[in-house]
Amino acid sequence: MAGAVEPYLDSLRRELQSPGPASLSVLLALLVVALTFLLWRLAQGARSTRRAVLLLGLCDAGKTLLFARLLTGRYRDTQTSITDSSAVYRVSNDKGTNVTLIDLPGHESLRLQFLERFKAAARAIVFVVDSVAFQREVKDVAEFLYQVLVDSTVLKNAPALLIACNKQGIDNTLRVTRSAAPTSLDASATGGPAQLGKKGKDFDFSQLPMKVEFVECSARGSKGEEGDADFEDLEKWLAKIA
């Protein structure tokens, strides 16, 4: 075997010592291919590290205002979102890592489309709930949360889930949320194909493959437009998962 390879090695050595134009072009081509391959790998890799934090919730839950407050600290007037907004957010921990905050529209006809688009890149999900209107909207909240949780991509990636009860300060309904959400999720689960949690037992958030936490916040803040928003818990959680 070695004898068969010898002449090839010799010719290769000769070529390398005095490179002709043909071999140079071959080498250049190989280099370009290798570079493209590396770049492609890097692009894929960047995608796979999932650096996005999604802000989900019903219409009028306060997602866009929360988004604006997190990024600039100032109050902005908002309207119903028709499309998504994304920006890079510098987390306030020692490492100073960046996450991409993505604010998705909450309107019924758009929410599933945008969720489809962004769910693969989600590292964490913040589900914003309007605490004031919660009693009235509990069925819709449960339905949307159910749709998010049974999604196959979400179950596979298991991003950290935070349920942020917005618009606090008017009515303290955190406890109500925590207790009512599982029972309504259970009810909505009867119609759907996938089973959430364990069959036969009542649904509880501990049965999910991901970590779930509850947090209170108020994007408007106690002082309205001038003051800051009360969401230190939210910022701390973001720092933790980044």
Next chain:
Amino acid sequence: MLDFFTIFSKGGLVLWCFQGVRGPASAATAPVNALIRSVLLQERGGNNSFTHEALTLKYKLDNQFELVFVVGFQKILTLTYVDKLIDDVHKEFRDKYRNEFQQKGALGILNGTFDFKDDFLRLLREAEESSKVRAPTVMKTFEQSVKSQKTVKCMIETRGEKPKEKVKNKKNKGSKKEGNEAVTASNKTAPGEKQSSAAGDKEELTKDEILQKNREEFFKRHMKAGEKSSKSPKPDAQKEKGKKPRVWDLGNSNAKVLDYSNSTTNGNSEASPMEDFDPDMALRDRNREPGRLYDLEYESDEEAEEEKIIQNASKPSTKKGGLGGMFGMLKGLVGSKSLTRQDMDPVLEKMKDHLIAKNVAAEIAVQLCESVAKKLEGKVMGTFTTVTSTVKQALQEALVQILQPQRRVDVLRDVMDAQRHRRPYVVTFCGVNGVGKSTNLAKISFWLIENGFSVLIAACDTFRAGAVEQLRTHTRRLNALHPPESHGGRTMVQLYEKGYGKDAAGIAMEAISYARNQGFDVVLVDTAGRMQDNAPLMTALAKLIAVNAPDLVLFVGEALVGNEAVDQLVKFNKALADHSMAQTPRLIDGIVLTKFDTIDDKVGAAISMTYITSKPIVFVGTGQTYCDLRSLNAKAVVAALMKA
């Protein structure tokens, strides 16, 4: 004059707001939200104005930088300068803050300060002035008119002058009468001259000739009148002789003979023999999960796979699409250019024809294409994307958005809710004749029974022959499939009927109270089919719904219907709204699309119906056995619609 003017991004952040009228600071939010929800999100963006309570809102989209410009003013005012104002503001705002918009992500918009007030006030002033500039036209004085320039001399005819010129001058003044007067005047000044022969003009007739002509015409007319009057009395006389009283075959027998309904007590099966009911015939597919409502299978497996691949590929690289695009037209592909109306028009025309060929109602196809054009105008295309692909993508998104309902109707959850409150859940089925109300009612009751709810069927179709018998047969079959023994001893389905000829609303009310007393979970009310133009029947239906206040009003429509769908739904909704006494009238809550197996891929009726009512399609009927009930799969339907 303006109430407010807002500029906000499509992502929801308000960039700048102007309050023209003193009022609460957030008075602009509610109408603008209503605008967004009803127009932009429902793809009704064809014309750019919208009324909400007392305000008219006009808007403009900037698709390049994803902005929306909205101006609101009182409905009673008609301000002509508003359109121009919006265009000017759009141009200036865009140019002034171009840098902020071109930054990647939302940070540019978030951090930028948009101090636009002075520019806006200036533009407003200019617009108002330009509308005032066109003062009302002032009448010209006599000195300014052309007539005063002419001398008296030129108006006098003298012999020997060319008569043609004179007549033509007179004609230019404008009226035939004047011409005639001038003719007679000229005739007087030139007596005896046969100017007709000399000039060759037809109008130059002498008095005698005119008189003779008139006399001839008079005689002709009188001759015709005489003939007519002589003709008319004859046919009347003939009709008189031929009229005879009509005899009806069954006219002499009374109502008793005509009543074919068997006398039975409600809910119990009567003496007639139970026919052999073969369950396998009714349930074609035995190994399906009982109680589960499957999605429409519409070659959905391959389509779903393709769609997943398309979705994943669209984000990272358009190179794959580019290979196909490269072999297309190379010219317009490279570089980023913004879409103009002219580019999109031929493509939109083709898409509109394609939609109409797929049985979407014509006016809806037009409106949809308009709205998509509005959404794409000015948008910057990436490299290697053709106009066709961009328009198709946008149209596909718009169609999926339409089919995804505003409010999901989850019947099972609502029934459980009603169960908790110990009252029956009432569903009413309405629609035109022959769409499949009774058949689909039976299918839905089968599905409900499989999910463990007991059903009472109210036979409020008291007109059509055999309607009650049909429902009785269904009841018997369903009880055979789900005998009381397997459900803890209670009958899962019963029929409440009162025969034919009675008032439907009354029967419905009695059925609901019977269900409440007996503890039934669901009441399904079957009504008679009726045409949307039949005013008395529509009133009767509206009365039934207004009086009984059902939880769910389902409109049953067949998938074969084309442009008729628009008319049916509009008239049904209108009738329900007109005849209801309440502040918020009960309208159609959901749609049942039937006979879906008879259309291959001409699924446009689904789009027409959801677009008109903006209510979801709750069930889809795909056959005549009890298992042929599906729920709508929006992606599959849109895929079938867009398939060439």
